[in-house]
Amino acid sequence: MMQYTLFLVLAPIAFLAVAGALVSAYRVRTTREVSTYVLLLCAVEGWLVCNFLELAAGAERWTLFWAKATYLFISTTPVAWLAVMVQYAGKRHWLRSRVYWFTCVIPALTLLLVWTNESHHLVWQDMAFVPVGQFLALNVTHGPWFFVHLAQSYAMVLLGTLLVSFSYIGYSPSYRKQLRWFVWGGFVPVAWSLIYVLRVVPNLQKDYTPIGLALSVLFFAIGMARDRVLDVRPLARSRVFDTMRDPVIVTDVPGRLVDANPAAVELLRELRPELGLAGSIGHPLVQVLDAWPALLEHMASAVLEPVDLPLPSDRQPWVYECRVLTLGDSADQPIGQVIVLHDITERYVSEGVLKGHLAELTASYEQLDAFVGTVAHDLTSPLSTIIGFAETLQLAVGELPPEEIRQQLAIMLQSGHRMARTIDALLLLARVHRQDDLTCDVFDMGYVVREALNDVRNEMSSQAFEVRLPDSWPWVIGYTPWVMQVWYNYLTNAVKYGGTPPILTLGHDREAAALDPGTCGSQPMIRFWVRDNGSGLTDAQIAQLFVPFSRLDPSRSLGYGLGLWIVRRIVTRLGGQVGAYSEPGQGSTFWFTLPSGETAGHS
Numbered sequence: 011m012m013q014y015t016l017f018l019v020l021a022p023i024a025f026l027a028v029a030g031a032l033v034s035a036y037r038v039r040t041t042r043e044v045s046t047y048v049l050l051l052c053a054v055e056g057w058l059v060c061n062f063l064e065l066a067a068g069a070e071r072w073t074l075f076w077a078k079a080t081y082l083f084i085s086t087t088p089v090a091w092l093a094v095m096v097q098y099a100g101k102r103h104w105l106r107s108r109v110y111w112f113t114c115v116i117p118a119l120t121l122l123l124v125w126t127n128e129s130h131h132l133v134w135q136d137m138a139f140v141p142v143g144q145f146l147a148l149n150v151t152h153g154p155w156f157f158v159h160l161a162q163s164y165a166m167v168l169l170g171t172l173l174v175s176f177s178y179i180g181y182s183p184s185y186r187k188q189l190r191w192f193v194w195g196g197f198v199p200v201a202w203s204l205i206y207v208l209r210v211v212p213n214l215q216k217d218y219t220p221i222g223l224a225l226s227v228l229f230f231a232i233g234m235a236r237d238r239v240l241d242v243r244p245l246a247r248s249r250v251f252d253t254m255r256d257p258v259i260v261t262d263v264p265g266r267l268v269d270a271n272p273a274a275v276e277l278l279r280e281l282r283p284e285l286g287l288a289g290s291i292g293h294p295l296v297q298v299l300d301a302w303p304a305l306l307e308h309m310a311s312a313v314l315e316p317v318d319l320p321l322p323s324d325r326q327p328w329v330y331e332c333r334v335l336t337l338g339d340s341a342d343q344p345i346g347q348v349i350v351l352h353d354i355t356e357r358y359v360s361e362g363v364l365k366g367h368l369a370e371l372t373a374s375y376e377q378l379d380a381f382v383g384t385v386a387h388d389l390t391s392p393l394s395t396i397i398g399f400a401e402t403l404q405l406a407v408g409e410l411p412p413e414e415i416r417q418q419l420a421i422m423l424q425s426g427h428r429m430a431r432t433i434d435a436l437l438l439l440a441r442v443h444r445q446d447d448l449t450c451d452v453f454d455m456g457y458v459v460r461e462a463l464n465d466v467r468n469e470m471s472s473q474a475f476e477v478r479l480p481d482s483w484p485w486v487i488g489y490t491p492w493v494m495q496v497w498y499n500y501l502t503n504a505v506k507y508g509g510t511p512p513i514l515t516l517g518h519d520r521e522a523a524a525l526d527p528g529t530c531g532s533q534p535m536i537r538f539w540v541r542d543n544g545s546g547l548t549d550a551q552i553a554q555l556f557v558p559f560s561r562l563d564p565s566r567s568l569g570y571g572l573g574l575w576i577v578r579r580i581v582t583r584l585g586g587q588v589g590a591y592s593e594p595g596q597g598s599t600f601w602f603t604l605p606s607g608e609t610a611g612h613s
Contacts, residue, residue, distance in 0.1 A: 013216045014065060014142045021062040024224030028055050031227050046097055050090040054227055056083035057220040065147060070139050073146050081124045085117035085159070087223065088166040095170025113166060120159040132156075140215075149215050160207065167200055199223045257330075259295070259349040260337075267295050268346065277351070329355045389433075392425035427469070450584070452607035453490050455538065456483030459516065462497035466505065475505045475512035484518060484536055485607035492580045493604070499573040500540040500600050509543035509597070516540055533605035535586065541599040547592040555590050577602065 032051040057080060064076035092113070096104050104110055120133070127133045132155035140147045199222040206217045257274035261267055270278065278298065299306055330351040337346040399418045407415065463477060486493075504514045518538045547555075556578040574588075581588045581602045592598035 014145065014147055017216050017218065017221070018062070018065060018145070020218075020221050021058055024221050025055060025058045025062075028058065028224050028227050046090065046093045050087065050094055051227060053083045053087040053090050054220065054223045056080075057087060058224065061217075061220050065142070065145050068144065068146050070146065073139060073148050074137075077148050078124050078127075081121055084163075085121050088163040089114055089117055092166040092170040095173050113162070116159055116162045120155065123155055127153075133159075147215065160203075164200060164203070198226050198229070256353065257351040259351075260346060261295050261349070262346045263344060265295050267293055267298055274351070329353075329359075389429055392428040395425040396422045396429075450487050450489055452485055452487055453493075454483060455486050455493075455518070458490060458494050459483060459497055462494050462501060465494075465498055466501045470502065470505055473505060473512075475508065475514060478513070478515045480517050486536060487533060487605040487607045488584045492584065496577050496580055496602055497540075499577050500602075503573070503600070504540050504542040504544075504598075507542065507544045507598075509545075513543045514540060515542075533607070535603045536606050537601050537603045539599050539601035541597060543597045546594040546596050547590070547598050548594060552590055552592060556588060 028051055032048065032055065060076050060080035060083060064073055064080060067073045067076055092110075093105060096110075123130070124133050132153045134150040134156070135153040136151040138149045140149055199219055201222065203217070203219045203222070205211060206219060254271055255273055257277045258271045259267065259274050260269035296306055331354055333350045333352070335348040335350070336344050337348060399422045403410070403415065403418060410418075459479070501514065505512045508514065516539070518536055520534070520536060556574045578588045581604070585605055586603035588600075588602045590598060590600045
């Protein structure tokens with residue numbers, strides 16, 4: 011009698027407690043986990059209500075009806091319980107699997123068998139209505155199917171609780187405070203049910219399992235109020251871990267791979283396609299990452315520096331920043347490491363390009379300084395000569411003999427030409443630097459050589475020199491005015507620094523080097539050269555050629571500065587290369603290459 015009276019007293023209290031938790035959870039149902047938890051609370055409320063009405067009905071027909079109706083919620087509660095636990099543990103995808111939906115088969119069959127029990131007695135083998143004061147209790151002897159249903163219900167409740175309990179390990183104390191409410195909540199209803207089924211308490215006829223479920227709900231409600239269970243939870247860590255774009259690798263104390271997020275799995279698959287993640291789990295990380303010794307070294311030193319990770323394929327190596335974090339237990343003892351790799355390949359490449367541009371800019375500033383000095387020298391000297399002789403002529407033009415006047419005018423004219431050449435070179439340099447819409451054509455190199463030689467003879471008419479030419483010249487692709495300037499620079503240098511008298515040998519041959527698709531396209535290359543009979547150059551002097559605004563010997567004013575740099579800029583823009591070779595006492599040879607024009611319609 012007392013056990014039924016106590017249930018009638020506790021059931022309304024439990025109902026109100028669960029109702030309060032239900033309202034509170036419904037108001038904050040911001041996630042699917044909370045929505046599933048609301049369904050669990052509804053199932054518990056239904057179980058309490060039907061169990062209460064079963065006892066309070068007072069008529070056998072209605073007592074049996076409410077006893078059968080209770081199974082609608084008895085069958086639903088374990089399914090909802092497992093769903094909440096699975097979602098909390100971060101295994102939401104399990105709910106979409108066929109295995110989970112298969113767990114609903116036995117509860118559905120149980121509900122069907124309860125309502126048809128009179129024809130087979132698989133759930134209840136025998137029933138007896140016992141008057142309890144003004145109430146009517148139903149005592150039953152359970153049939154075989156009841157124990158099938160009971161075993162599955164226990165399995166689902168315990169599976170969910172154990173799933174969350176395993177999440178207990180390795181989390182911070184704040185997460186463990188959240189998890190304890192689920193562990194306690196899962197233990198209480200199972201304990202109450204076992205006490206009833208196993209008849210641990212003598213003469214106990216009333217099942218207090220719904221009261222135990224209500225107590226579990228109170229544990230959950232406390233956890234939600236105090237520790238934000240189902241709001242801030244380990245699932246958040248799981249989601250962050252799985253969705254991080256940075257590869258994350260987890261190892262234990264011996265250094266074995268124990269976990270990796272999807273980004274790390276992709277990275278490992280590139281490295282060890284024959285293993286994959288499943289084959290790598292449990293292996294020492296030094297074996298899994300044996301192709302990346304630089305990464306292992308960075309991990310060991312825990313230094314945050316870029317590290318190149320070459321791939322087995324021909325793809326560009328990835329560049330990562332490596333960060334190593336130590337995992338500790340509740341006693342701050344190390345239990346493993348977390349290795350986070352941040353992909354900085356794009357940034358690293360961009361920084362390399364930026365550094366290259368910065369180096370070019372720095373070199374340009376340095377060249378500008380040299381440029382100012384060179385131009386000042388090349389313009390100041392002839393300008394001073396012109397001004398000096400002009401002042402002399404102005405003051406004593408009537409006193410000077412005609413021959414001396416002609417000499418001074420000739421010097422002034424020569425200085426003026428020198429200034430004009432310097433200015434022309436500067437203008438040419440500016441055009442080479444800025445002209446983007448360059449139009450190349452096919453032309454006869456013999457014509458350009460003849461025009462350049464005429465300019466040199468006119469410029470250096472006072473100096474005799476011999477020129478040896480080949481029998482014929484090929485057709486090439488380029489920009490005629492620029493190519494003429496290249497020949498002019500090479501020829502004047504050969505005349506100035508050749509022997510006595512200067513002997514210039516010009517020629518051409520096929521260039522066997524790799525083709526360079528420059529501005530004027532990609533064609534077989536022809537090498538042109540000018541050889542003098544001067545004293546030659548050392549290797550150190552050759553290394554300084556074509557360097558902007560450098561002079562090999564300022565005391566002799568060799569002049570290998572602005573002109574040769576312009577030559578290099580011109581030929582590079584046209585898709586060719588420049589160079590020189592020499593031996594002291596054997597003369598020097600300066601060469602450049604241009605695309606052949608023979609395949610473009612000329613032979």
